[in-house]
Amino acid sequence: MNRFRPAFIAALPLALTGLCLSPLAAQDAEGQSVPDVETETTAEAAPPTKGEARLAKLIEGRVAGEPVRCIRSLPSQRMTTIDRTAYVYGSGNTIYVQRTRDPDQIDDDDALVTQRFNASELCRLDQMTTVDRVLGFFTGAVFFEDFVPYTRVKSNEGGEG
Structure with missing residues (x-):
């Protein structure tokens, strides 16, 4: 149901600790780009219950x-x-x-x-x-x-x- 989560929700935990990063330029501690993991891929869909x-x-x-x-x-x-x-x-x-x-x-x-x-x-x-x-x-x-x-x-x- 939450397949398309807004970018600001993903950044919310960081914003609460004062380390808010722009969702467009997310980087880790060493300055490397962090891949965006916002949506689930349809190829990895779970088997039916x-x-x-x-x-x-x-x-x-x-x-x-x-x-x-x-x-x-x-x-x-x-x-x-x-x-x-x-x-x-x-x-x-x-x-x-x-x-x-x-x-x-x-x-x-x-x-x-x-x-x-x-x-x-x-x-x-x-x-x-x-x-x-x-x-x-x-x-x-x-x-x-x-x-x-x-x-x-x-x-x-x-x-x-």
Whole structure:
């Protein structure tokens, strides 16, 4: 998420000690130029986590749509929790992926408790908390982002006719 860090953030620890260096002319103690290590290279991308691999399997054969603020929510609607990755709502042709503001806090050992503004919709502004499934104590707050719909791609197996 922080792939493009501003140069002043990299120089911040030095500025706090009174040794602020210009990000354009960074040098070490011997006056040698220091290579700029601001961004991650895409060639060194980390392998997908278990959660990302599981989510990829769920959305396989589906196309992402325009994010929406609210989704229709029924008591019988299926919700899948993918550890440290996302909540997935629905089944069938369209599913909705909710990554939250801090996906690392998602734990499938916790139960998601929702205080809704509307009984038939689940929205990004609803108040969400998590509780331990066994002991029932509070484990955290959840802040939703927009829901991303993934719709199954229809194949044309019959050909043109």
